[in-house]
Amino acid sequence: MSNELDSRFRPFRVVAKVRESSTITSFHFAPLNSKHWQPFEAGQFLTIQVPDQSRRGYVVRNYTVSSSPSDEGLYRITVKKEVASTPGVTDGVASCWLHDAIEEGAVVNIDGPHGAFKLDQTSNRPVVLLSGGVGLTPTVSMLKVLAEKSGRAVWFIHACDGGATHALSREVEDLAARRSNIHVHYCYRFPSDDDVRLVKFQSTGFISRETLQTLLPLDDYEIYMCGPPPFMQAMYDLLTGLGVDKRRIAYEFFGPARLLSRSEQRESSAPRAPVVKPIDDAADGGFKIILQKANANFTWDSDSESILGFLEKQGIEPPFSCRAGVCGSCLQDLVSGDVEYVEEPLEDVPPGRVLLCCAKPKSSVVLDL
Secondary structure (H helix, E strand, O other): OOOOOOOOOOOEEEEEEEEOOEEEEEEEEEOOOOOOOOOOHHHOEEEEEEEEOOOOOEEEEEEEEEOOOOOOEEEEEEEEOOOOOOOOOOOOHHHHHHHHHHHOOOEEEEEEEEOOOOOOOOOOOOOOEEEEEHHHHHHHHHHHHHHHHHHEEEEEEEEEHHHHHHHOOHHHHHOOOOOEEEEEEEEEEOHHHHHHOOOOOOOOOOOOOOHHHHHHOOOOOOOEEEEHHHHHHHHHHHHOOOOHHHHHHEOOOOOOOHHOHHHHHHHOOOOOOOOOOOOOOOOOOEEEEEEEOOOOOEEEEOOOOOHHHHHHHOOOOOOOOOOOOOOOOHHHHHHHHEEOOOOOOOOOOOOEEEEHEEEEEOOEEOOOO
């Protein structure tokens, strides 16, 4: 949380506010200065500065762009209003501000786009776009790119409560109508009588193993998925249980794949032996990366783009999301050593901590991982 406007944010005007469902609204932004619009890839997100009256400052929130990258000069985000259903729990600060306080003509401060969750346009594999609730925002953007620029087979599979909360359905169906190998499947958890009468969905309850086996021919798919954590966990376990290679599953989730897998969570919760914290450099003068909890010791590879990228090459999966110093998901305790930032973090990093996604070591370091 900050009390000042960060210099990286640029003013954008809300040129349209469109109600998409009973709980979801889209906001269309155009820059006050045309040079402030930046190209993006389907799946990336914007960071928005939101006034937080309770703290007399600002908070930042990330929202995926739901428009097409070909819509130059405009961004669209599609946001669910998060209203607390439990007494004592506060409503979503950002989503309620957008829904209740922001109208057409308002100016919003935006940074970005950012994010590593992107459609691989160099691949020819068939694509599964799998989403739950408002998690369809990146998959709709990806579907637009695939419909406009590719002949790849696509399965767009979306789960939500019912027709009243289903956003962007007409848009998806119009895109699917462009070619015969774009397939759409909707799963409604609580379909209404009108949903049944109008045949708005193809299955009910939850997306199941049987549903996917029926929908998808045997093939080497690339899967992009986004949704609430329980949905993501269920889909990840279902897909890997069907034999899908984890390397073929891309996801928008604040954390590594092990946080999606219930079985891997259990394995990772086992106690780890404490170790002495060595801080000497390697024998050849290189830096060491020491993981204290994992009792692991690596020699830094200077070709690595960041500590996060280096650790992933070693098979370690720290929590992350944006890879751009924006979201704070990869913030870790720095037990000892010094780092430098190759990309300036959005907010000041507290002493004794490090953002792995945009830092490199200046000495041997010990991390509380």
